Amino acid sequence: MKRVAVLGAGGFIGSHLARRLKDEGCFVRGADLKRPRYAASPADEFMVCALRDPQAARAVLDGGFDEVYQLAADMGGAGYVFTGAHDAAIMHNSAQVNLNVLEALRERPAGRVFYASSACIYPEHNQLDPDNPRCSEDSAYPAAPDSEYGWEKLFSERLYLAYARNHGTTVRIARYHNIFGPEGSWDDGREKAPAALCRKVARAADGGSIEIWGDGSQTRSFLYIDECVEGTLRLTRSAFEGPVNIGSEEMVSIAGFARMIAAIAGKRIDLRSVPGPTGVRGRNSDNRLPRERLGWAPSMPLRDGLARTYAWIEAQVQAGRADGGSAWT
Numbered sequence: 001m002k003r004v005a006v007l008g009a010g011g012f013i014g015s016h017l018a019r020r021l022k023d024e025g026c027f028v029r030g031a032d033l034k035r036p037r038y039a040a041s042p043a044d045e046f047m048v049c050a051l052r053d054p055q056a057a058r059a060v061l062d063g064g065f066d067e068v069y070q071l072a073a074d075m076g077g078a079g080y081v082f083t084g085a086h087d088a089a090i091m092h093n094s095a096q097v098n099l100n101v102l103e104a105l106r107e108r109p110a111g112r113v114f115y116a117s118s119a120c121i122y123p124e125h126n127q128l129d130p131d132n133p134r135c136s137e138d139s140a141y142p143a144a145p146d147s148e149y150g151w152e153k154l155f156s157e158r159l160y161l162a163y164a165r166n167h168g169t170t171v172r173i174a175r176y177h178n179i180f181g182p183e184g185s186w187d188d189g190r191e192k193a194p195a196a197l198c199r200k201v202a203r204a205a206d207g208g209s210i211e212i213w214g215d216g217s218q219t220r221s222f223l224y225i226d227e228c229v230e231g232t233l234r235l236t237r238s239a240f241e242g243p244v245n246i247g248s249e250e251m252v253s254i255a256g257f258a259r260m261i262a263a264i265a266g267k268r269i270d271l272r273s274v275p276g277p278t279g280v281r282g283r284n285s286d287n288r289l290p291r292e293r294l295g296w297a298p299s300m301p302l303r304d305g306l307a308r309t310y311a312w313i314e315a316q317v318q319a320g321r322a323d324g325g326s327a328w329t
């Protein structure tokens with residue numbers, strides 16, 4: 001039986017990934033500060049611990065693993081990472097986790113190590129035009145991410161690659177572009193744009209209005225969670241060693257995205273622009289490399305994933321549930 005460890009298994013992507021690996025028949029050890037909030041973890045073992053502690057990282061990785069997926073990070077949407085209020089914590093906590101995990105793995109080599117980086121590493125100057133952002137993997141340098149979150153990701157990418165060079169660690173690195181889907185933060189201050197906009201539409205009356213941050217012409221692409229998990233597994237098990245975009249190429253404006261959600265909800269909703277942390281003006285995945293090197297790229301239309309996500313968030317709102325409540329035990 002393949003043994004895998006999922007670090008960050010209490011989070012959005014980690015909990016979906018753990019479920020998929022269990023479905024494949026793997027033995028799964030999960031680790032996180034907390035258990036998943038919206039469903040019980042499918043992991044065979046779940047260690048609640050802080051990977052900022054080197055001893056905890058060693059304990060989690062004891063026993064030997066064929067695959068290690070490192071998704072633990074101090075992380076959130078624009079309201080968390082772009083305000084500047086959490087910069088020190090984001091850089092310190094996430095870097096510390098990655099330093100500890102790699103040292104633990106040096107002493108306990110794993111078959112393959114996956115690291116979740118982000119499109120936030122791409123230079124701001126290539127993302128000023130909302131209609132023509134440039135996010136090919138080779139455009140990362142000269143580096144100029146627009147957030148400390150992005151700088152930490154870039155540092156950690158280099159750290160994983162350095163361990164590959166100097167210690168023979170087999171690493172695979174994805175640059176995720178805006179992953180969304182059910183069972184992610186939707187109202188706890190760390191939610192990202194898709195969940196936040198679904199929540200606002202779900203709470204709005206037909207004929208009402210919702211706030212959007214900025215003028216709404218900023219562009220993004222969004223990848224549904226199942227496709228993210230598929231890309232993560234394909235990349236980890238591939239022969240390709242450099243960072244790879246895992247994202248959708250279906251770029252939309254934030255206003256267009258909000259209108260798509262309103263249409264799914266069957267509501268007439270006006271959009272009210274308010275000042276807020278918006279990040280770069282434009283961003284889209286560039287999937288030439290995954291197509292060439294993995295023989296794969298995501299294909300699910302945005303609307304399909306959004307319909308599933310809206311249904312889940314609407315159910316939370318209808319049930320009067322609060323996000324950020326107690327974790328499953």
Ligand code: NAD
Binds near residue numbers: 031175
């Ligand atoms: P998430 O916040 O839901 O999951 C991250 C998990 O890491 C959380 O459950 C958190 O408790 C855990 N964690 C944080 N610090 C820890 C520590 N010291 N010890 C143990 N666990 C700790 O975020 P997510 O959306 O699932 O993202 C997973 C990974 O993918 C992160 O590394 C994130 O930066 C990256 N990523 C996500 C997106 C996205 O759109 N969701 C985009 C780009 C990159």
